[in-house]
Amino acid sequence: MLSTLTLLLILGPLAAAAAVALAPARLSKWIATFGSLGVFAVSLAVAWIFPHWTDGQFAPSGAGLSVMPSLGISLSLGTDSVGLMLVLLTTFLMPLAMIGSFTAVKERVKEYYAWFMILEAAMLGVFLARDAIVFYTAYEFTLVPMYFLIAIYGGAERRSASIKFFLYTFFGSMLTLAGVIYIAAQHALATGSWSFDLQVLANHCSQEMTNTQQYWVFILLMAGFAVKVPFFPVHTWLPLAHDQAPTAGSVILAGTLLKLGTYGVYRIALPAAPVGGVELDQFFAILCIIGILNTALICWVQHDAKKLIAYSSVSHLGFCMLGLFSLNSIGATGSVMYMINHGLSTGALFLCIGMIYERYHTKDMDQLGGLFKKMPVWSFFMVFFTLASLGLPGLNGFIGEFLCLMGAFTAEPQAQTGYPGLLGPWWALVAGLGLVVAAMYLLIMLGKLVWGPLREPHDHSHGHGHGEGSLPKDLSAREIGILVPLAVVCLAIGFYPKPMLEAISPSVDKVLANYPKLVEQYAENGTLLTPADGAAQGVARAALDTTTDSLPAATENAAR
């Protein structure tokens, strides 16, 4: 039952995409809407019968279908509580994004909805993958629909934005692929049979491989995920892509596509290569903090509302990753909470900005202002989601942000929590400055857009009566219908996060199982990389039976 439903989660959107492609264009939006609602229903059913909510197990949902036995690749699905939450987030946001596009898309309608359905299938594939190649296939295939969505339906610079998006992520993920195959090859050399099962690879890499190997594997794996998250120096594709993407594209991009990166770190990089995770922990934490502060300051000077939200995404995901790199239960739990909440509130903010853009065809905060006088309903939601995004207690953003910072705060080598870490109060304090700046830029945005004297673009004083969409002054019932569910979920999570936290923490404990020991070692010795490991680096150790001590050096020479 579970395996059928899980498979249906991926096949459902694909079937909807095929239906959109075959049916006449006027039906496209309805097929996509009801298709994605159906997928949401299926995901709820999966969540209902899911047996591993409380034990955090990452179990296959059924026997996999062997695709390429010679390399041990099989189409096997399965997830744990964290993956399933992200599945629910995806299936929940997708219908809202679809309904939100009704008036925005006027040409190449069929392709638009078909690509979105394919995108949904690919994203769900990532969260449901149990096999590394299935994971990678889905992960990489998200690029194609998103590329077309940005390049066809985006703003003025859509071509360069789409190419940058594609190339950045593809470059990183090629290295991730190399890392995954490297683990699989080492596993094959050691055991004689190939497997790409995520759990098998993670176990082999974390248990059998040398520290130096794990170190390099971690770097390779992170190369792809860091671009997708995105981390500080490789984040530049994101604001451009967000800015240029159509509204629904931005919603999905911020809501779930970025979570592919964080989920990859959580699911593959951290459990597979704990040595690398510990060794590079502070390095990545520094990148997080630079990212948080740098992009927060950039947000402060933005004039374009959509760009502001896009940059704030980078800043927020910095908190999310900082929580994960606390390497303790509190921080990682907070990080997962943050993934969900960021998807909800930032997705909602993009929807709000999209509604303004549809009316005024500008997102420039210098041309718009005081919209409360004209659009009180919109203003209510805008304020609500902005507050959720900046972490007002009682709304969803708070709990994740708080836990992430608390995780970093308590992540000291001698912490009493049972989870020693390599960060500490100072790290949390500096990162916390990002919160202050976040409050500033978000409130400035509210101040400009919602309050103050009414300002509208000049050429638009008589504009919004005509046009085929003929949108009302304030939000239509459809638009309110999109935002209300989001607001309800935000409130619910904000008031009662306990069930979520309880479901997340067992999974977190499994993912971080190897860490306390290694962190202690690292804190003692200052490094985990012993010189003895160095010799074996990058060498086919099991390739020859007659292994001598000097063999590695010789083979390396041969390779050169």
Place this chain on the structure above:
Amino acid sequence: MDSMASLTLAAAPMTAKLTLIAPEILLFIGSVVVAVLGLSRTPSVRRSVPFVTALFLVGSIAVTAFVYRSSAVAESGLLMPMLGGFAKALIASIAVFLVMVAGTSIDRKLEEAFDSGRAAFDPIRVMRGEFFAFFLLATAGTMLIANASDLIWLFLALELASLPTYVMVAVSRGTRRAQEAAVKYFFLGALSAATFLYGFSLLYGATGTLELSTMRDTLAAYAATGGVPTLAIIGGVLAVLGIVFKLAAVPMHFYAPDVYEGAGAATTAFLGFIPKVAGVLALMVLLSVFGWTGHTVRDGEQVVMLAGLPLPLSAVLWMVAVLTMTLGNIGALLQRNVKRMLAYSSIAQSGYLLVGIIAGPEAGFDAVLFYLIGYGVMNTAIFAVLASLERNGEEVETLEDLSGLRTRHPILAWMLAISAISLIGIPPLIGFFGKLAIFSAAFEAGQTQLVIIAAVNSAIGAFYYLQLVAVPMLGQPNARTDSVQLVPSSWPRLAAVVCGLGVLAMPFALQQLVSAAASSTAPTTGDKPSAVAEPASTEAEQGLAAAETGP
């Protein structure tokens, strides 16, 4: 009596060898037939030439399937007896589509002139028969490489695969550029032939034999007793450098952009695949003589075992692979001419193939042969799209000519996009699985750095392949593209659609394709440890058993 026995022993492999080259013999007959048909005064007979060509190719697939089930495989005494079974079927299958791409493009204007009565029929001027005759000869030559049992055979097969292509380039379209390309191709081809022939002669000098299996034993004996002689290594290096000309790999890659650009699209499609297969097969056969195990190197006082080929040879191949990938990809970044871009892209693809070859005969060769299936289909699909279009009666040249292709010829634009996305290596299309197989094999062989370099190169490749998606799918038609239209023949379009859909469909048959590729490198005795090789070897054994119980 003794000599009698040895004579019969020698005769058995000879019969077996002749049996195994039955597909080539058929193609050779075919080339004579189409050469004659092409000279016919009757237009319908001349028009039938591509069909007859395709018919002979299909026939050779059937014959291949038949002979490689017989006992001849086991008796042939080849280094890799089953290699031909897969390679010939692959070459002939792709060649059928290449014939479709060529379609009626050869002599089209001339035939139109004959039809309209503007010119009288003149057997001197018609070229179609010759083109397809040479097409079949080059195909047969490429197939023969898989069966090479000695260096002379290898040399002759390589030349048979090469010489006809020079003529094909010259006659592929009626422009001076094509002739210029042919001359360039010929001279550089001759240089490469001289290089590998010289290498062969040194190999003969070092081992005293031309017979590949004897040579392998001799070299293995040398390796066991203190190392392969320098003369043989130099011979091997020269031979490799000569053969990589066929792959268009650095340092023998300079001809590719000019020749690809100058030749007609159909011939370019041919050049993008068949010579590459020839080069890959020749490298496999030649390097198997050296072997991937048992080589040592002296490190101070110690003698240490090496993984892989003997040292200078593996170092040369390593450098060739890295330079080929990198220069190919960087070169392609700079191009606006589609065919030049694809030329550089094919250079880069050769680099990936070399990675698999370096990885060795077990997983590496299987991966390379598997990669070639996907590559052949993608390559044919892209060139078939180009061959389906023309602008003012000339071939489409620049990327701008393809701008907004989607609005006027959506199916062709989609096929181009699918093939390009597959060439980038986006899963779940076939190109990804080829790369996956090669990367896995190379990691297994310990070539970590090589895989990382290949991965980075694939990412660079995405940039220019993406243009083949972006320009037709997202660009707007403009004044220049208004004059782009379909060629009258629908065969290239059909080939584009079939190959484009093949790129989508092949991942569903992954297991069959992988085991087909794996079976080709399996020894007939079935002593290969890999599990995937088993079906093939049992099949061969069944064939053996059937032959023994038969009359």
